[in-house]
């Protein structure tokens with residue numbers, strides 16, 4: 318444990334911690350010239366006072382979508398022009414049509430916003446403001462897939478162009494979920510996808526260059542060597558070419574070295590940090606499971622902690638669970654939440670999906686124990702798994718923790 322005194326002493330490891338954070342937007346974005354150019358092309362007409370075409374950007378998490386969009390926004394800020402206006406909207410925060418409209422209005426008409434106007438008023442205010450002097454409004458909707466009433470939002474925003482006599486609106490949507498296409502109204506879809514830009518995941522060599530650059534600014538001289546950077550880039554590439562993850566591993570390994578009082582990052586820290594980051598991904602995966610998958614996994618984590626009947630029968634160290642006891646637990650938890658438990662057929666489907674995700678393993682017991690049954694094993698620590706799930710399972714009541722009657 319580091320003492321306060323140690324913390325105040327200048328770090329032997331870090332020169333500038335902030336640049337190592339995945340939230341830091343670097344001044345230059347390597348390997349993304351083409352993508353940046355595409356975004357510029359979508360925005361260029363606006364700078365000339367013309368309506369552009371809508372653009373839809375997608376690609377895996379950590380592939381640089383947000384960074385590139387922000388980069389172009391910064392560029393535009395430096396070009397003096399009266400008519401082009403930009404709103405960048407993080408839809409994780411502004412996740413409904415109303416909130417998005419309100420955000421756009423508050424970006425450009427701050428005195429008008431926050432007065433509790435309804436959507437219609439906001440819409441009218443916005444359209445007359447655009448018409449006033451032929452403005453072109455570029456609306457960047459990042460993480461657009463999380464908007465609850467997305468079809469309504471797209472419909473409303475695209476309708477502006479037919480409602481106004483002058484000026485226009487260009488929409489740039491960004492998402493890392495391709496599957497959300499299926500949930501969209503075909504009309505919204507065709508508007509959003511007018512032109513499409515795909516961000517490919519980064520290769521290990523690209524990730525290496527990205528973190529090399531960052532390490533040069535973030536670490537003191539000779540703290541981290543090239544072999545370690547290559548190792549980190551390779552682990553992040555294996556997990557899907559995610560630049561954010563490679564930066565997480567990089568900064569985490571630095572923190573570990575510092576906690577251990579070292580003056581260099583060694584392969585040991587890098588290895589541990591990369592395992593740590595992989596875990597992060599797993600818990601994110603758990604947090605985004607559908608409801609009943611969560612409830613089944615939660616039952617498995619609970620039983621794993623209390624030790625299922627298999628453990629009691631065999632006195633074994635490994636905690637395998639009987640499929641039947643898991644189902645019973647799932648049923649009682651679900652019912653205690655005043656929800657309807659799914660049938661065993663569904664339950665078996667959830668199990669095989671949880672297995673495909675690598676969260677559990679399941680196998681047939683063979684004839685030995687209790688005839689022929691399925692045994693289940695949780696692949697991650699039960700407490701951490703439970704913690705992640707508890708945050709999401711709404712109205713979860715502690716009393717379900719009681720042991721089931723035999």
Ligand SMILES: Nc1ncnc2c1ncn2[C@@H]1O[C@H](COP(=O)(O)OP(=O)(O)OP(=O)(O)O)[C@@H](O)[C@H]1O
Nearest residue numbers: 339341346347378379380381382383384493560561
């Ligand atoms: N080409 C690049 N050069 C340097 N750093 C990069 C590059 N691409 C990504 N990064 C770094 O990785 C981080 C994550 O990238 P970004 O947030 O742009 O990903 P994203 O595609 O928007 O991911 P998500 O879908 O999860 O939102 C950035 O903050 C930045 O620090």
Ligand SMILES: [Mg+2]
Nearest residue numbers: 382383384459
């Ligand atoms: Mg993003």
